Structures are given as structure tokens and as C-alpha cells.
Amino acid sequence: xxxxxxxxxxxxxxxxxxxxxxxxxxxxxxxxxxxxxxxxxxxxxxxxxxxxxxxxxxxxxxxxxxxxxxxxxxxxxxxxxxxxxxxxxxxxxxxxxxxxxxxxxxxxxxxxxxxxxxxxxxxxxxxxxxxxxxxxxxxxxxxxxxxxxxxxxxxxxxxxxxxxxxxxxxxxxxxxxxxxxxxxxxxxxxxxxxxxxxxxxxxxxxxxxxxxxxxxxxxxxxxxxxx
Amino acid sequence: xxxxxxxxxxxxxxxxxxxxxxxxxxxxxxxxxxxxxxxxxxxxxxxxxxxxxxxxxxxxxxxxxxxxxxxxxxxxxxxxxxxxxxxxxxxxxxxxxxxxxxxxxxxxxxxxxxxxxxxxxxxxxxxxxxxxxxxxxxxxxxxxxxxxxxxxxxxxxxxxxxxxxxxxxxxxxxxxxxxxxxxxxxxxxxxxxxxxxxxxxxxxxxxxxxxxxxxxxxxxxxxxxxxxxxxxxxxxxxxxxxxxxxxxxxxxxxxxxxxxxxxxxxxxxxxxxxxxxxxxxxxxxxxxxxxxxxxxxxxxxxxxxxxxxxxxxxxxxxxxxxxxxxxxxxxxxxxxxxxxxxxxxxxxxxxxxxxxxxxxxxxxxxxxxxxxxxxxxxxxxxxxxxxxxxxxxxxxxxxxxxxxxxxxxxxxxxxxxxxxxxxxxxxxxxxxxxxxxxxxxxxxxxxxxxxxxxxxxxxxxxxxxxxxxxxxxxxxxxxxxxxxxxxxxxxxxxxxxxxxxxxxxxxxxxxxxxxxxxxxxxxxxxxxxxxxxxxxxxxxxxxxxxxxxxxxxxxxxxxxxxxxxxxxxxxxxxxxxxxxxxxxxxxxxxxxxxxxxxxxxxxxxxxxxxxxxxxxxxxxxxxxxxxxxx
Numbered sequence: 001x002x003x004x005x006x007x008x009x010x011x012x013x014x015x016x017x018x019x020x021x022x023x024x025x026x027x028x029x030x031x032x033x034x035x036x037x038x039x040x041x042x043x044x045x046x047x048x049x050x051x052x053x054x055x056x057x058x059x060x061x062x063x064x065x066x067x068x069x070x071x072x073x074x075x076x077x078x079x080x081x082x083x084x085x086x087x088x089x090x091x092x093x094x095x096x097x098x099x100x101x102x103x104x105x106x107x108x109x110x111x112x113x114x115x116x117x118x119x120x121x122x123x124x125x126x127x128x129x130x131x132x133x134x135x136x137x138x139x140x141x142x143x144x145x146x147x148x149x150x151x152x153x154x155x156x157x158x159x160x161x162x163x164x165x166x167x168x169x170x171x172x173x174x175x176x177x178x179x180x181x182x183x184x185x186x187x188x189x190x191x192x193x194x195x196x197x198x199x200x201x202x203x204x205x206x207x208x209x210x211x212x213x214x215x216x217x218x219x220x221x222x223x224x225x226x227x
Numbered sequence: 228x229x230x231x232x233x234x235x236x237x238x239x240x241x242x243x244x245x246x247x248x249x250x251x252x253x254x255x256x257x258x259x260x261x262x263x264x265x266x267x268x269x270x271x272x273x274x275x276x277x278x279x280x281x282x283x284x285x286x287x288x289x290x291x292x293x294x295x296x297x298x299x300x301x302x303x304x305x306x307x308x309x310x311x312x313x314x315x316x317x318x319x320x321x322x323x324x325x326x327x328x329x330x331x332x333x334x335x336x337x338x339x340x341x342x343x344x345x346x347x348x349x350x351x352x353x354x355x356x357x358x359x360x361x362x363x364x365x366x367x368x369x370x371x372x373x374x375x376x377x378x379x380x381x382x383x384x385x386x387x388x389x390x391x392x393x394x395x396x397x398x399x400x401x402x403x404x405x406x407x408x409x410x411x412x413x414x415x416x417x418x419x420x421x422x423x424x425x426x427x428x429x430x431x432x433x434x435x436x437x438x439x440x441x442x443x444x445x446x447x448x449x450x451x452x453x454x455x456x457x458x459x460x461x462x463x464x465x466x467x468x469x470x471x472x473x474x475x476x477x478x479x480x481x482x483x484x485x486x487x488x489x490x491x492x493x494x495x496x497x498x499x500x501x502x503x504x505x506x507x508x509x510x511x512x513x514x515x516x517x518x519x520x521x522x523x524x525x526x527x528x529x530x531x532x533x534x535x536x537x538x539x540x541x542x543x544x545x546x547x548x549x550x551x552x553x554x555x556x557x558x559x560x561x562x563x564x565x566x567x568x569x570x571x572x573x574x575x576x577x578x579x580x581x582x583x584x585x586x587x588x589x590x591x592x593x594x595x596x597x598x599x600x601x602x603x604x605x606x607x608x609x610x611x612x613x614x615x616x617x618x619x620x621x622x623x624x625x626x627x628x629x630x631x632x633x634x635x636x637x638x639x640x641x642x643x644x645x646x647x648x649x650x651x652x653x654x655x656x657x658x659x660x661x662x663x664x665x666x667x668x669x670x671x672x673x674x675x676x677x678x679x680x681x682x683x684x685x686x687x688x689x690x691x692x693x694x695x696x697x698x699x700x701x702x703x704x705x706x707x708x709x710x711x712x713x714x715x716x717x718x719x720x721x722x723x724x725x726x727x728x729x730x731x732x733x734x735x736x737x738x739x740x741x742x743x744x745x746x747x748x749x750x751x752x753x754x755x756x757x758x759x760x761x762x763x764x765x766x767x768x769x770x771x772x773x774x775x776x777x778x779x780x781x782x783x784x785x786x787x788x789x790x791x792x793x794x795x796x797x798x799x800x801x802x803x804x805x806x807x808x809x810x811x812x813x814x815x816x817x818x819x820x821x822x823x824x825x826x827x828x829x830x831x832x833x834x835x836x837x838x839x840x841x842x843x844x845x846x847x848x849x850x851x852x853x854x855x856x857x
Contacts, residue, residue, distance in 0.1 A: 011659045017666040024670060061651065062712045086658050087699050089709050090724050091717050112695045115665035115688050117673060141724055 003027040003128055006046060008039035008068065009054040009084075010061075018052060018114060025121055034058070036068040043072050043079060050080040050128035054111070055092065066096050069106070073099060080127035082107035084114070088138045090218060097132075097214065103170070103207040107133030123170070132170030132207040134214065139168040142217035156197060163190040168213050172206055228308040228317070236321055240301045240328070244294055247331035250340050251290065258284040262396035262407040263334050263341070265293055266493045268348040268387055270394040271424040272478040274417070276486055277400035283487035285334065292494040293331060296501075300324030300351070303501030310602070315365025319354040320504060327351040327497070338408035346387045346411070352471075353380040355500060359442055359464045362457050368573060379434070386427045394420040428475060435472045439465055450575075453596040455543045456507065463503035470496030534614060535562065538607060542600070544593050551615065552587040559590050567592075579604055581612040588615040632810060636743075639808040643746050650706035658698055665691050707749060715745050719770055722753055728760050728768050728785075736774035744829045747805050748772060748781045751813070754798045755783035755825040763787025763823060777832065778811075783825045791817040802827065 005027050009015045015032040022029055031042035035058045043051060051072060055065035069081040083096065088110055097103045107127040113135065114120050123133035143165055156164060159180075166176045173191070177184045191209075195202050198216050203209035257263065261276035263285070276282055301324035308317025326347055333344025357376045360367065367373045388411060395415040396405040442461055446454060470492060477489035539547045550559040550567055559567045569590060570576035577598050581589040591611060597604060665688060672684040702708070709718040716734035723730040740748070752770055759765050765787030772781045791799065792815065799815055802825070806813035811829035 011655070011663070013663045014659055014666070017663045017670075021666055021670055024673070056654065061655075086654060086662070087703065087708060089713070089717070089721050091709065091713050091720055111662050112665055112692055114662070115669040115692065117669045145724060 003050065003125065004030050004046065004048040005124070005128075006031050006033065006039060006042050006048040006051040008033040008036065008051065008057065008065070010034055010057050011054075014054070014111075021114065021117065022052075022124075025117075036064045036071075039068055040071055040075075043076060047076060048079055050082060050124055052082050052084060052124065055083050055085040063092060066092060069096060070099060073105070077105070080105035080107070080124075080130065082109065082124055082127045082133060084109055084111040086111050088135045088141075090138060090142065093134065093138055094214070094218060097211050102211040103132040103134075103214075104205075105130045105132075105207070107170070108138070109133060109135045110137060122175075126170060126172075130207070131172070132210045134169045134210060136165070136169055139165050139214075142214065143168070145217065156194065160190050160194050160197075163187060164194050164213065167191060167194075168210060168217070170206065170210050228305070228314065233305060233309075236301065236305055239325065240298065240321075243325060243328040244298065247294070247328055247334075248290075250332050250335035250337070251285075252334060252336040254336075255284070256404055256406055257334070257336055258286075259403050260396075260405045260407055261400060261403075262345075262405045262409075264490060265289070265331065265333060266348060266474075266490060267478065268345070268390060269424050269428065269475070269478065270390045270396075270420045271428075273394075273396055273405075274399045274401075275479055275482075277396075277405065278402060279483055279486060280402040281484055282402075283484055289491065289494075292491070292498075294328070296494050296497045297324050297328035297331070299498055299501035300327055303504040307504050316358055316362070316599075317365075319358040319365060320501070323351040323354040323358075323500075326354070336406060338410050341407050342391075342410040345391055345409070346384070348387065349383050350380075350387070351497075353383055355464065355467075356438060359438070359461070360445075362445075362453075362460060382430070382434070386430065389423045390420070390427060393417075393423070428479075431475060432472050435468045438468055450594040450596065451543070451545050453594060456596045456599055459503035459506040460500070463499040466499050467496050532562070534611070538591070538611065542593065542597055542603060542607060544597055547591065547593040547597075549611065549615075550590045550592060552581075552589050552619075579608055581608055581615055583612050583616040588612055588619055632808075635808045636810070639747075639805065640743050643743055646706040646746075647711070650702050650708065653698065653702045653705070654708070658695065658702070661691060661695050661698065665695065706746070707753075710745060710749055715740060715748060715772055718749050719752055719772065722749075722756060723770070726756055726760055726768070728756075728765055730756065730768040730770060732770045734772040734774075736772070736779075738774060738776045738831075740774055740779055741831050744779055744809060744831060747809055747811075747829055748779055748827065750805060751802045751825070751827045752781055752783055754802055758791065758798060759783070759785040759787060759823065762791070763789075765822070778828060778830045780826065780828050784822060786822045788819070789817045789821050789823050790819040791815060791823045799825070 005022055007015050007018050007022075007029055009018070009032075012034070015034075019029040019032055030046040030048045031038075033039035033042055039051065039053065042048075051069075053065045053068055055063055057064040057068075065083050065085075069083055072079055072081055083106075085092065085108070088108065093108045096106060096108060105127055107123050109120070109123060113123070127133050143161065162180055163176055166179055171179070173184055173187050176182070177187045180187070182190075192202065194213075198213070200212055200216060203212050252258075252263075259282070261267075261273050261282065264273070264276060265285075267273060267276070301321050304317045304320030304322075304324060306317070307320060308314050330344050330347040330349075330351070332340040333348065335341055335344065353376065356379055357367065358365065360372050360376065367376060391409055391411040392413050393416040395409055395412050396407050398415055399405075399417060442465060446457070446461060449457065474489055474493050474496075478486055481489060535547065535549045538549065539545050548561060550561050552558075553560045553566075556566060559569065561567050569578045569580075570592060575595055576592055577595045579591045579593075580587055581591060589611065591604075591607065668684050668688045668691065672681050672688065675681045675684060707718045707721070709721040713721075715736070716732070719732045719734060723732050752772070756768055756770070759768055763785050765785035767786050769784045770781070771784075772779060774780075803813040806827045806829060809829050810832075811827060814826045815823065816826075817823040
């Protein structure tokens with residue numbers, strides 16, 4: 001099935017490049033919008049599977065993309081939104097994921113990730129399918145972040161940490177096992193262990209568990225169960 | 228008054244006194260001659276006196292009193308001339324003294340000397356009248372006054388001549404003899420002389436009363452400064468006028484030795500005039516004494532109101548004003564900030580320009596009467612000039628300081644605007660293009676059939692990603708995008724996430740923070756946190772930003788090794804400069820081994836001229852923006 005994608009970026013150069021890249025992969029680019037308004041009317045009209053949206057757009061050049069993403073999610077929950085930014089800020093990501101549906105069908109990546117075509121397309125497909133994509137930079141920043149008051153025994157093993165990072169990026173167990181050359185059951189075991197150490201309730205859905213892990217990491221640890 | 232002028236005046240006076248002394252005829256008949264009675268102009272008076280057999284003869288006591296009054300007038304005139312800027316009042320006194328002394332020639336047996344003496348008997352009065360009317364300048368202002376004084380001179384001369392033109396004293400002394408030969412005599416007619424004498428007396432008394440009324444009116448219309456200066460002389464003149472009228476009446480009404488006694492009263496009555504002038508001079512000296520108080524007043528509190536009050540007290544002129552020179556206009560401004568013109572000549576007000584080093588600093592505007600006290604004014608001028616110059620310099624310094632602060636703020640603000648623009652240019656320009664290039668490279672790599680080419684392109688893409696990362700860091704250093712997007716709390720939280728040391732951020736703002744303050748606060752926190760992470764060996768950093776309605780306080784505390792100090796090349800110094808540029812303060816407390824606390828207080832309004840708002844004027848609303856990352 002051909003993925004139908006809307007693109008929104010104020011730079012025509014990037015719009016064209018991105019469209020060419022996606023079309024070369026056999027996707028259909030339904031529109032190339034220069035600002036949020038254009039994007040919204042396009043999504044209303046075309047009902048694409050996913051929208052690739054630049055965060056910083058006219059008129060304010062601040063977080064117009066996030067507003068647009070919220071609006072799309074409200075009107076068309078089936079349309080996944082992959083936000084691109086030239087830098088990642090946890091605040092932006094968390095405010096994006098803090099909506100009612102959590103991280104479902106949402107992605108937040110550094111713009112330059114498009115040059116790693118495989119990963120980028122993977123993230124886009126994941127988001128279109130209702131999954132989550134979180135930029136590795138943001139995840140590693142949260143994971144490697146110094147945590148105050150974390151109790152001994154909570155320390156993750158190196159392998160668990162690798163699994164945690166991939167999980168937080170929004171990847172499926174299958175993808176994690178492929179990535180780390182591990183069996184899927186081993187991956188599941190690691191994930192269970194991580195949730196126990198974090199004192200979190202296991203989440204069946206990928207996007208929920210992403211949000212749970214991100215929230216936990218962001219809050220700096222502790223023993224709060226995050227729903 | 229030059230020494231030469233003094234010497235000349237004194238020489239003339241001494242000469243006159245000697246001539247009078249030599250002219251006195253000490254023969255018993257001359258001493259008893261009523262026609263030679265000093266100060267007695269009226270022919271009727273001579274006849275009346277001539278009829279009194281036991282009239283007192285002229286004696287040494289009367290001569291001494293006569294000379295003392297004349298010399299007193301001259302000396303007080305000299306003293307006044309010396310101490311006042313205007314020579315005229317002194318000269319009028321000297322002239323009065325000379326005329327008074329010259330009238331002493333009447334005691335001579337020489338017909339010419341006798342006649343001159345008789346004619347000049349009352350001529351000392353017109354100069355004193357002029358002095359009274361023209362006080363304190365000595366210059367007659369109006370035409371009416373000039374005419375009045377000229378009329379008075381002529382009238383007195385005419386009365387003298389008319390009284391003696393038809394009177395030969397040798398034929399009308401009942402008791403004793405008169406040997407005085409009157410050269411003014413046309414023919415002897417006692418009836419005519421009596422008629423003239425009656426008319427003259429009425430005129431004299433009328434003029435005397437008119438003078439008293441005039442002086443009373445002048446007093447009533449005068450300013451306090453005029454009254455203060457004129458009081459002694461005015462009092463003396465009223466006394467003298469009253470005494471003259473009384474003597475003129477007494478000579479005709481009394482009989483016996485009382486007439487001679489009444490005549491003697493004219494000497495003390497006239498003597499009060501030089502005494503009054505001397506008293507006035509002493510009062511000016513006394514006023515100068517309070518200058519030292521003035522200097523104390525100026526030294527302790529150079530406030531405009533108090534200074535003016537002190538000046539008013541010193542010179543006894545409640546109407547005195549102190550105007551400041553405003554170089555901007557240019558012109559003078561008074562205490563209420565209004566532009567003023569210096570008073571014109573003869574407007575009743577006088578002004579004294581205050582200058583320092585050839586430049587005007589202000590003006591003292593006061594009652595014209597004060598011009599009479601040049602030394603006092605000079606001292607006041609010096610003291611006031613000094614104070615004004617000090618204040619002007621202080622004011623200039625303050626204005627320069629304000630301008631320097633403003634320009635520093637402008638420089639920083641302009642730099643911040645450039646930063647914002649540069650970050651945006653990087654974001655919209657170089658970064659976008661490099662991302663586009665990375666995208667093209669990715670497509671090229673997928674299209675390339677050759678493995679070597681793919682590897683080469685992959686390598687290039689890797690380098691490009693590194694360049695993009697570096698560019699991103701650079702842009703963040705120029706201006707943190709999170710500040711634009713999420714404000715101070717968001718950017719400090721982002722800072723915490725990038726920092727290797729655990730960091731606790733608390734932001735509480737009561738009002739929106741101006742962009743310049745926000746950026747300064749962010750840079751101060753970022754630099755302090757970077758310093759701590761690099762050097763302090765801390766395990767925890769606390770960042771607090773507390774905003775009120777008119778300022779923001781940021782505190783960065785760590786539990787590291789301390790001992791940090793702002794050096795000339797260190798980042799802390801740059802932070803201090805940044806805080807100071809906004810009119811704020813910057814403080815580092817870093818005791819060795821006990822952590823470091825960096826505090827910056829940044830006002831929202833950096834204008835040093837504006838005062839901080841009163842507490843309670845803007846009720847604080849905490850928690851409007853609040854960010855916390857444990």
C-alpha cells in the first residue's frame with residue numbers, strides 16, 4: 001500500500017528535497033505546504049496517512065508546527081504526525097506527547113535525520129501506523145542525564161540501557177531485537193526488568209510505554225508510578 | 228573712593244574748619260550779636276532774640292558742637308563713600324557737612340563772610356533731602372524728584388536772600404548791639420521783613436511736613452530690604468525734620484534763655500544723621516558676620532531651598548531669589564523651573580551674575596537697595612557661585628553617568644538584537660541548506676550503483692552531520708532557541724538537560740520579563756552553570772529565577788569546592804558587565820570548600836533616573852510562569 005504523506009516546511013528547498021526523497025521510495029506526497037494553515041487545509045482535504053511537519057514555521061517562527069500537530073490529531077486521529085526540528089528540546093517533545101492520546105501516531109526528530117534514509121522512513125512508517133518516533137539525541141540525553149536520588153539496585157545493565165534507548169525512541173520489540181541481534185523474548189525480558197527497576201506498570205502498547213519511560217526519565221527517577 | 232579723593236575731601240574739610248575757627252570774632256559784642264546766631268536764618272528770630280536781654284552768648288561749647296556736627300557729616304560721608312559702590316550718597320553727606328561748616332562764617336565780623344554765612348545757614352538741608360529721596364542709590368529716578376530737589380535748593384536760597392534783603396540787623400536789636408553788616412541789604416523795612424518771614428516760616432514748615440509724608444510713603448512702598456537699609460537714616464531724618472520745625476517755632480514763641488537752649492537742640496538733632504549712617508554701616512558689617520553661618524549652611528546641605536533661605540537671612544531680603552543658569556536654553560531658570568530674564572535697570576530689582584571660570588552658573592536677584600552692600604554681596608556671590616558650580620558639576624557628572632549607562636545598555640541591546648538575528652539567519656539559511664544537501668546526498672547514495680561511490684557519499688554525509696551538529700551548538704550559543712519559544716523557564720530547563728551535573732530549576736515570575744533581561748538572565752545562568760560543571764566539582768546545582776513586577780533575581784548555587792573569583796579575563800567578569808549594563812548588580816560568594824553562589828539582580832527599567840516602584844504598588848502574582856525540574 002502506498003503511503004500518502006503531506007509535507008509542511010517554510011523552506012521550498014527542503015520541501016522539494018523531502019518530496020523527491022519520499023516519492024523515490026514509492027510514497028505519494030499529497031501536498032507541500034509552506035505554513036500551518038496550508039497544511040491544515042491540505043490534511044482536511046486529503047486525509048493523508050502521515051504529515052511531515054517543520055516545527056518552526058511562519059508567522060512566528062517558534063512552535064507553530066506543534067500547534068498544527070495538535071490540531072491534526074484533534075481533527076484526524078488517524079493521521080500520524082512526524083515533527084522535524086533543527087534542534088530537539090525535551091519541553092517541546094513532552095508538550096507534544098502530553099495530549100490525550102499520548103505519543104500515539106506522533107514523531108519528533110531532528111531534521112538532519114532525513115539523511116539517514118532508512119531510519120527516517122522507518123520512523124515515518126511507524127508514525128503513520130500509529131506508533132511513536134523519538135529522536136535518539138533526546139532519548140540519550142534523558143537516559144544519560146544525571147539522576148538525583150536514584151536508589152541503588154535501580155542501576156541498569158549496559159544491555160538494558162541499550163534496550164531502554166531503542167524502546168524510548170519508539171521502536172517495536174521486533175525492531176529492537178533486530179537492531180541488537182537479540183531474540184525477541186530476551187528483549188521482552190529486558191523490558192520487564194527495566195519496568196520493574198523503574199517501578200513502572202508494564203504497558204502493552206508501544207506508544208504508551210514510550211511515554212511512560214520518557215516521563216519517568218524526564219522526572220529524574222524516583223518512585224512515582226506514571227499512568 | 229580713592230585715597231586721593233579721601234585726602235582731598237579731608238583737606239577741604241580741615242580748611243573750612245580752620246577758616247571758620249579763624250573767622251569767629253571773640254569780642255564780647257560779637258558773641259552777644261543775635262544776628263550771628265548759628266542756624267538762625269529768620270530775621271524775625273534775630274529781632275525776637277535781640278529783644279531778650281539775658282540771651283546766652285556764643286561759647287566754646289556751641290562752637291565745639293557746631294564743628295562736631297559738620298565733621299561728623301563729612302566723616303560719615305567718607306565712610307559711606309568707601310563702603311558703597313555708588314559715591315553719590317557719601318558725596319551728598321560730605322556736601323551737607325561742608326555747607327554746614329561754611330555757615331559758621333556767620334560768626335565773622337567781615338561783612339562778606341557774615342553775608343555768605345547767613346545765606347548758607349540752611350543750605351546743608353537740600354543735599355540731605357536729596358539723599359533721603361534717592362536712598363539708597365543717591366541718584367534721583369524720576370523727573371518729579373529732580374525738579375523737587377532743584378526747587379528745594381532754589382527755595383532755600385531764595386528764602387535766605389528774601390529774609391535778609393530788607394533787614395539791617397544793626398537797627399533792630401533792642402537789647403545790646405549788632406555790628407553785623409548785611410551785604411544783601413537793599414533797604415531796611417521791618418514790616419516787609421516780618422511779612423516775608425511769616426510766609427517763609429509757613430513754607431518751611433509745609434516743606435518739612437511734606438518731606439515727612441514723602442518719606443512715610445516711600446517707607447510704605449519700600450521692600451523689606453529697602454526698609455532694613457533705610458531704617459536708621461530715615462529715622463534720623465524724621466527726627467531732624469521734626470526738630471527743625473520745633474526749633475523754628477520755639478525761636479518765635481519762647482522768650483528768655485529758653486530760646487538759646489532751644490537753638491542748641493539743633494546740634495544733636497542734626498548729629499543723628501551721621502550717627503544713623505554709621506549705624507547703617509555697622510549693620511552691614513553685622514550682616515557680613517552671618518556669612519560664616521551661610522558657609523556652614525551651604526557646606527552641610529547644598530539644597531536649593533535652604534540655600535536661598537540662608538541667603539535671604541544673610542542679606543535681610545526675603546524677596547531674594549537664586550536663579551540657575553541653564554546652558555541648554557541658554558538662560559536662567561528660577562526655583563520653579565521657569566525661564567527668567569534678568570531685571571532691567573530701574574525696575575526696583577537688581578541682579579548679580581554668578582560666574583565660575585568665565586561661565587555663568589546662576590544669578591542672584593534681589594532688591595535694588597542691596598546694591599548698597601557691595602562687600603556683603605561679593606561674599607554672597609563667592610559662596611553661592613561655589614555652591615552652584617559644585618551642584619552643576621555634580622549634575623553634569625550624573626547626566627554623564629546616566630548617558631554612559633544608557634549607551635552601555637544600548638550597546639548590549641543592539642548586540643542582543645544582532646544575536647537573535649544571527650541565530651535566525653543561521654536557522655533559515657545555512658542550517659536549512661545543509662539539511663537540504665544532506666537530503667540530496669542521501670538520495671544520491673541510494674541511487675549510486677557503485678559501492679565505492681556510496682561509501683564516499685556516506686562519508687561525506689557523516690561529515691555533513693558533524694558540521695550540522697556543530698552549527699547547531701554554535702547557533703544555540705549565539706541565542707538559545709528555547710528562549711524564543713518557551714521563555715526563561717523553558718530555556719533554563721533545557722540548560723539543565725544538557726548539563727552533566729544534576730540541576731534543580733525554579734522559576735517564579737510575577738510579570739513578563741523584557742527580552743533583554745531574559746537573555747541576560749539566561750546567559751548569566753548558563754555561564755555560571757558551565758563554570759560550575761567545569762571547575763567546581765559539584766554534585767548539585769540550584770538555579771532560582773524570581774521575578775517581581777519590576778525586576779528579576781537569578782541565583783545559581785552549587786555545593787562544589789568554592790573559591791571562585793571574578794577575574795579580568797574570566798567569564799564571571801563578563802557576567803558582571805552584562806548585569807551592570809542593564810543597571811543591575813552581580814555578586815559572587817564563593818568561600819573555599821563551601822560552594823559558590825552567583826546572584827544577579829536585574830531591574831526591568833534600567834533607567835537610573837527612574838525610581839523603583841513602591842512596594843505594594845504592583846501586587847505580585849506569583850506562579851504565573853513556573854518551571855521546575857527536580
